[in-house]
Amino acid sequence: MNSNHKKLITNPLGKNNPITVQVLGICSCLAVTAQLKPAVVMALSVTVVVALSNLIISLMRRSIPPRIRIIVQLVVVSALVILVNQVLMAFVYDVSKQLSVYVGLIITNCIVMGRLEAFAMSNRPWPAFLDGIGNGLGYGIILVILGFVRELFGRGTLWGYPVFEKLGLYNIGYENNGFIIMAPMALILVGVIIWIQRTRNKDLCE
Amino acid sequence: MRQFSNKYMLLYALGLAAVVALLLTAVATGLKSRQQANVRNEQMQQLLATIGVKAERDGVESVYRQYFTDELDVATEGEAPLKLYLYEKDGSRGYVIPTVGNGLWGKVYANVALADDFNTIVGITFSHDSETPGLGAEITSEAFCSQFIGKKILDDAGRVVSVAVMKHADAANPHQVDAISGGTMTSNGVSAMLADELQRYQEYINAQRKEADNEQ
Numbered sequence: 162m163n164s165n166h167k168k169l170i171t172n173p174l175g176k177n178n179p180i181t182v183q184v185l186g187i188c189s190c191l192a193v194t195a196q197l198k199p200a201v202v203m204a205l206s207v208t209v210v211v212a213l214s215n216l217i218i219s220l221m222r223r224s225i226p227p228r229i230r231i232i233v234q235l236v237v238v239s240a241l242v243i244l245v246n247q248v249l250m251a252f253v254y255d256v257s258k259q260l261s262v263y264v265g266l267i268i269t270n271c272i273v274m275g276r277l278e279a280f281a282m283s284n285r286p287w288p289a290f291l292d293g294i295g296n297g298l299g300y301g302i303i304l305v306i307l308g309f310v311r312e313l314f315g316r317g318t319l320w321g322y323p324v325f326e327k328l329g330l331y332n333i334g335y336e337n338n339g340f341i342i343m344a345p346m347a348l349i350l351v352g353v354i355i356w357i358q359r360t361r362n363k364d365l366c367e
Numbered sequence: 368m369r370q371f372s373n374k375y376m377l378l379y380a381l382g383l384a385a386v387v388a389l390l391l392t393a394v395a396t397g398l399k400s401r402q403q404a405n406v407r408n409e410q411m412q413q414l415l416a417t418i419g420v421k422a423e424r425d426g427v428e429s430v431y432r433q434y435f436t437d438e439l440d441v442a443t444e445g446e447a448p449l450k451l452y453l454y455e456k457d458g459s460r461g462y463v464i465p466t467v468g469n470g471l472w473g474k475v476y477a478n479v480a481l482a483d484d485f486n487t488i489v490g491i492t493f494s495h496d497s498e499t500p501g502l503g504a505e506i507t508s509e510a511f512c513s514q515f516i517g518k519k520i521l522d523d524a525g526r527v528v529s530v531a532v533m534k535h536a537d538a539a540n541p542h543q544v545d546a547i548s549g550g551t552m553t554s555n556g557v558s559a560m561l562a563d564e565l566q567r568y569q570e571y572i573n574a575q576r577k578e579a580d581n582e583q
Contacts, residue, residue: 195501195549226371229380240387244394251398254405254424265497312501342501342549 169291173299176362180303181355185271190304191347193263197320200308201301202256203263208297209245210267211276214238215293218281225282234277239268272300307350315341417463417478417490418454435463441571449567454480461489464568468560471552473497475506475560481520484579485572488530491515493557503553514544520565525576527569532558 179185186207193203217237218225225233246264249257267273276296281289312318317325317337325335340346359365371379408424411431415422422430436455440448452463464479473496480490493506505511515530519541522528528542532554536543546554 193500195499199500224379226376226379228371229376232380233383236383236387240391243391247391247394247398247402250405251401254402254409339548 166288166291169288170295170298173295174302176365178299178303178358179272179275179296180300180351181358182365183275185275186300187351189263189266189270190307190351191344192266194304194307194311194347195315195342196312197305197308200304203266204297204301204304206263207267207270207272207300208294210238210242211273211297212290212293214241214273215276215281215289216286217241218277219284219286219289222282230282231274234274238273238277242268272296303351303354306354307347310350311341311346314338413478413492413494414452414463417480417492418456418461419490420456441568443567446567449571459483464565466560466564468556468564470495470498470556471503472499475553475556477557477560479561479565485575486519486521488515488518488520495553498553499550503547503550505547505550506553506557511547518542518544521572525573527565527572529562529565
């Protein structure tokens with residue numbers, strides 16, 4: 162793995178983050194980050210799907226007629242997601258129950274199509290695969306941050322464990338902020354992350 | 368860039384569709400029996416959880432047979448028969464009524480365990496197809512379900528009034544429980560489901576209660 166390949170993984174984590182810089186995948190990041198656990202599950206599934214679909218599309222890229230490329234990409238992504246879901250349903254039923262609502266969200270996630278269009282269609286399979294992993298993780302890191310903050314301050318728990326109750330915060334008058342669980346708060350938090358990121362990295366300012 | 372003829376494009380699309388269709392069909396058919404077994408096992412686990420019995424997925428069947436004595440199909444006029452599960456636990460008998468309704472994004476389900484007076488809720492479990500995690504999906508949480516225990520579905524005259532899921536519920540009122548903040552649409556769906564589905568058992572409940580009265 163040379164330095165170019167490493168960049169494919171590290172860039173999406175920071176200065177080319179799919180959520181905070183490219184502003185893709187916002188819908189699903191609102192929907193699944195009310196708690197930490199679904200956020201992590203979603204992050205992992207998107208990473209798997211982006212990486213594999215990038216790999217497959219990259220392998221097919223020379224044979225795909227440009228005029229029908231979008232629908233070809235869509236078919237590959239959907240087939241992949243359904244396939245994974247079927248296997249999960251048969252072998253790890255609990256995980257598939259958790260994923261049920263995300264499956265549709267993964268297919269329509271702009272990051273998947275965005276990476277196929279922008280990268281996999283014009284690059285070799287190995288870099289395309291790494292690009293998928295990188296972007297999935299870049300998406301995931303934001304999801305995990307949102308899930309962490311929203312679950313901790315919205316419910317006082319983390320991964321279901323009652324942190325604030327154990328710390329005894331409720332006894333001294335602390336109350337959970339229900340507003341943080343609502344979807345708008347996820348948007349505001351994403352805004353705050355973008356703000357912090359751009360203050361630290363002037364290159365990103367338009 | 369390479370030029371592609373229309374014929375190539377058409378064949379490519381057809382070929383891709385055929386390959387994907389075959390692949391998905393093969394996988395779905397091949398895994399069907401495993402998936403159905405999973406669903407059935409989970410249903411039994413849910414029913415057991417409703418009456419407060421925890422069971423591992425492996426071997427759930429034998430535990431199920433231990434507690435659930437019968438499954439009834441109550442005939443109704445012009446409608447699909449009503450399902451009813453009979454259980455016996457620690458010497459007391461009761462009934463579990465399965466219900467299904469609409470949440471915000473998809474179907475929601477509940478199993479309502481009643482004591483043998485057909486009135487007091489002794490346990491309830493919820494499941495759903497696609498409610499929002501962290502919000503509507505919280506209907507499956509222990510905190511939400513435990514509110515229902517001890518609530519009544521009948522009023523003093525023996526009419527089914529169900530239990531309403533609502534804002535600012537009065538904990539002392541036997542027909543009210545608190546809704547989920549951020550999950551109002553799902554909560555409303557659950558409320559409507561319980562009211563509609565339990566209503567359908569009215570005649571059967573009347574008949575059973577009358578019979579019980581006569582015996583006394």
